[in-house]
Amino acid sequence: MQRTGGLVKAMAVIISLALPTVLAVSAADARVGGGLSSGSRGSRTFSAPPSTSTAPGTASPFNRTYTQPGYNGGYSAPARGGFFNGRGGLLGGLAAGFLGAGLLGMLFGGGLFSGIGGFSSILGLLLQIVLIVFLVRMAMAWWQRRNMPAYAGTVPPSDQQNFRSNMGFGGFGGTSTTPLQILPADYEAFERLLGDIQAAWSNEDVGRIRLLATPEMVSYFERDLEQNRARGVINKVTGTKLLQGDLAEAWREGDTDFATVAMRFSLVDATFDRASGRLVEGSEQPQQVTEVWTFLRERGGNWQLSAIQQTN
Structure with missing residues (x-):
């Protein structure tokens, strides 16, 4: 019994030391998506998007998704899950x-x-x-x-689509591995959504977010904002600037178009106390982030954010 009691106490000390570290890592990524991989990529939710020059590694599997394994189209019911969520x-x-x-x-x-x-x-x-x-x-x-199917591959250079941003920095370039054609106007929409979603998040403008993201992503953002309010803090993401982007893959499922792009961008990610305005997490200095974003649009509609994946 004494040995058991000593072991339990030792493990309790280890947990008490490790837990603040885990929470600190989570809090450091307070930007849109909270540093998690969230959302759905249609029938390719459980397949890794191809790597690109912007994100040469792999995209992390989803921590939060409504999609169930074996799904072939449409949205399924919300799935409860996550380590601390829901x-x-x-x-x-x-x-x-x-x-x-x-x-x-x-x-x-x-x-x-x-x-x-x-x-x-x-x-x-x-x-x-x-x-x-x-x-x-x-x-x-x-x-x-x-059991994850692979969706990697490239096409001949003659079929590659390249696009440079008119804003003078970075831009998108890459290859499409499916018949769906991504035009310069689409790349401009992706870049615009990157900034607009960060701004709406900072302003806690859920109404605006509903216009820019799928209902699934909105549900995650609302939950994260509620957690911030419960903690008495507000996360501000400013100065978002796209540095480089690549199209990983684009495809069509029924009347829905999907495009997954890797984006490297800079931003200021800082969390403040609501009452005093004191900086409590993050930094007021710019940092660079690389994430894989998936967008979807219904036939004839506008692009919306469907998923955010972290990179390894």
């Missing part, structure tokens, strides 16, 4: 476990925590659950990667 997820399961244990203890004549043998047992149970969830998530991620 009513479900890991913390929701742990809370339910603690509540059930406490209720059992009370029903059998003990205190709130007597059902599982006191605080040490609670902590031990917590560590076991965290370990199980971690192993299950790793196994699921491995299985998805194992």
